[in-house]
Amino acid sequence: MDTNQTDHPIAEARANLSELLSAVRLLKRTYFLASRGKRQAALVPVDLGELVEQVGGPDKAAQLLRGHLTEATPTP
Template sequence: MLHSHLVDEHTALYRLYDGDGSLLYIGITHDPEARWVSHAATKPWWPAVETKSLEWHDTRGAAEAAEARAIATEPTPFNRAGSPWAPGPPQLGEDEVAVADAKKNLSELLTSVRLLRRAYFLTSRGKRQAALVPVELGELVQQAGGPDKAAAILASHVGSQIAHLKAQPGVREDS
């Protein structure tokens, strides 16, 4: 939500460049130093930033318009919203569901987990964040002492099964 005191405040359009002068990111802020501290704490690409430029606008609205034009016409690898160069949504596997989609279809998803005995990974920005699993599996994880202990038990068991199969005559490992 935009605070009303920011609407008429001078706002900077900023551009961030790497050491070769390639444009990395375009944004707006009324406090560039604070914004850059925020980027440094949250953006994995921040260490590549070597040069910054500022273009001040009389109002936030004017800066937003300039930002939209810049993002639409200047290729950057890290701007997503409004950028024609931004990659499309990550391709998800059939057992993966974006968190936003899971929220919209939670009842359907839970029914699939319960009745079809499926497990789904909830993803955000292409990374797995959590899993929805049948209740019995969740209870076994709990009985094992939590996810870390259950994973160790399962890894040990699967590892011994693989070793047993490899030791059988006529079984070869494909590379």
């Protein structure tokens, strides 16, 4: 299993879950689990998951990040 790759088929991830979890925990990597080439879920470091939880869940975190990216994007 290539832990440098960010997208992994769900069946492959299931077979190598402890290796992926170690990389998430120790190397702070994020992995996407895919089915038929489409991302379905993500394995993220605990601190990131807890931040998402603190701001009100995934939808609120995405909204905040999108707003921040819009503000941070320089205009020509």
